[in-house]
Amino acid sequence: MASVKVVLRKKQNKDGSYPLAVRITKDRKSSFVHVGHHVSELQWDSTKGRVKKNHPNSVRLNNLLSKKLAEAEDSLLDLEVTKTDTSSLAIKRKLRAPKEASFFAQADIRLKNLRKQGKYNMYKSDLSRTKTFKKFLNDSDISFKDISVALLNRYRAYLKGTKNVSELTVVGYLTFIQTVFNQAIRENIVEQKYYPFGKDKIRFKAPQSLKIGLSREEVMLIHDMALPEDSYLHHVRNIWLISFYFAGMRISDTLRLKWTDFQNDRLYYAMGKNAKGGSLKIPEKADKILGVYRENKNNHDLVFSELSDLPDLNDKFEVQKRIAVVNRGLNVALREIAEKAGITKKLTMHISRHTFGNISGDKIPIQMLQKLYRHSDITTTIGYQANFIHKDADEALDAVIGF
Numbered sequence: 043m044a045s046v047k048v049v050l051r052k053k054q055n056k057d058g059s060y061p062l063a064v065r066i067t068k069d070r071k072s073s074f075v076h077v078g079h080h081v082s083e084l085q086w087d088s089t090k091g092r093v094k095k096n097h098p099n100s101v102r103l104n105n106l107l108s109k110k111l112a113e114a115e116d117s118l119l120d121l122e123v124t125k126t127d128t129s130s131l132a133i134k135r136k137l138r139a140p141k142e143a144s145f146f147a148q149a150d151i152r153l154k155n156l157r158k159q160g161k162y163n164m165y166k167s168d169l170s171r172t173k174t175f176k177k178f179l180n181d182s183d184i185s186f187k188d189i190s191v192a193l194l195n196r197y198r199a200y201l202k203g204t205k206n207v208s209e210l211t212v213v214g215y216l217t218f219i220q221t222v223f224n225q226a227i228r229e230n231i232v233e234q235k236y237y238p239f240g241k242d243k244i245r246f247k248a249p250q251s252l253k254i255g256l257s258r259e260e261v262m263l264i265h266d267m268a269l270p271e272d273s274y275l276h277h278v279r280n281i282w283l284i285s286f287y288f289a290g291m292r293i294s295d296t297l298r299l300k301w302t303d304f305q306n307d308r309l310y311y312a313m314g315k316n317a318k319g320g321s322l323k324i325p326e327k328a329d330k331i332l333g334v335y336r337e338n339k340n341n342h343d344l345v346f347s348e349l350s351d352l353p354d355l356n357d358k359f360e361v362q363k364r365i366a367v368v369n370r371g372l373n374v375a376l377r378e379i380a381e382k383a384g385i386t387k388k389l390t391m392h393i394s395r396h397t398f399g400n401i402s403g404d405k406i407p408i409q410m411l412q413k414l415y416r417h418s419d420i421t422t423t424i425g426y427q428a429n430f431i432h433k434d435a436d437e438a439l440d441a442v443i444g445f
Contacts, residue, residue: 044068046114048077048091048107055080062107064114077110079103144183145219146176148226160358163366171218174205186223186232194219194244213248253429255400256387261286263383265327271334275382278375280331281346282394287328289414290395293372294365298355299345301336313416320416400430 049065051074059080066073085097092107093100149172156165176182178200194216201212220239226232238244256264265283269276285296294314303311304324312319324332335345342350348368355361373390380389387393395415402411404427412423 044118046111046118048111049074050081050083050086050088051076058082060086064110066114066118075110075114077107079106143226143231144185145189145222145226146172146183148186148222148229148231152222152225157359160362162359162362165359166366167214168218171215174201174215175219186226187236189219189223189236189238191238191243194238209249210251213246216244216246253396253399253426254387255393255396255398255430256385256389258401260383260385260387261397261401263385264379267379267383275375275379278372279379280334281372282376282379282391284328284331284345285391285394286397287325287331288322290398292395293369293391294362296391297344297346297348297365297368298361300343301339301345302343304332316416316418318416318418320413322414396429399427402427402430404431 045067047065047067049063050060051063052060054060057080059082062077062079062081063074064077066075081093081097081103085094085100087094091111093103097103149168153165153169153172156168175197178197198212198216201207201215202209207215223232223237223239227234227237264279267279269279281296284299285291285293288296288309292313292315295311298314299309299311303309307324308321309324310319310321332345344350349355349361349364352360352364369391376389376391376393380387398414399411406414408420408423408427411427412420415423415426417423417426
């Protein structure tokens, strides 16, 4: 059975006073909701849980404490009636709900959490989605109960018509709203019955994106290009080739490569996206490129210097932020490299991953590809590699029209 009580918390302020809080206890675990007022020990009756008359505003303050206590008891009763979580933390969340009940209050909490977790790319995307949704609502806030199917359909039309974005982008914006809504449900901010997503409501599915990699011949065009060794384009080509030679290593992992990651003629690293570790042999072509940078090794352990001036490489948010900026510059240079090489396909750092998939095709067992890609689930590998396996479809087409 849970209990609620107004207490004086023993965390003294600079002026000698102590904060008042509603204590919620369940299964010997307590949570506290601060009232926002402070009194001295001499002004507090711990037995009655009330402010003494020697406090100048004792009557008004005691009325406030009675109200807060009643709200806590009501919240406990609501949770017990609906047979939901009645832990001390759940009651605390329900008490805080009025302050955080709006969509943008919850969106702000999500953004702060993403920042704390160092997820810069997700933070940047969701910040943009927050601003777009708010602009659609004429810069006004909205409660979760008012986010209806009809409103979301209008928002979808607004994105497609006014903003002229792709279906994939629309899915991203709707997924963001769904994520914030789910967060609010978990925090007991809004009831499940107001959820506007699912069967007979708002449903969406991300369209399959087209993944096109370079051919073996196109990779050789890049490899054999004559570029001045002291030029930026030469450096960018090296970064792209290193990414490709190590099974399409993501740019975030490529830029964070350290010399200490190379041991016994192998590369040991954990992929930043899912922390999945492993090792790869160092291909001869990769070792030749690494040798150039090894000769010019500076006073940092990084293979490439793009992140070397950051004060703290453990600050995930700032590291991801820098990688995003560097990646944009690399992709601009790669467009120039593609033009010089006579390659008409799109060329970016991420295309190195698609290129590895395209050239591997159906030549490598799917379990080995999963290991090389560092996918946590083999179904992800199967779905990804399906973009580059065309033999069966080509043979089926020839069987019909090959006469």
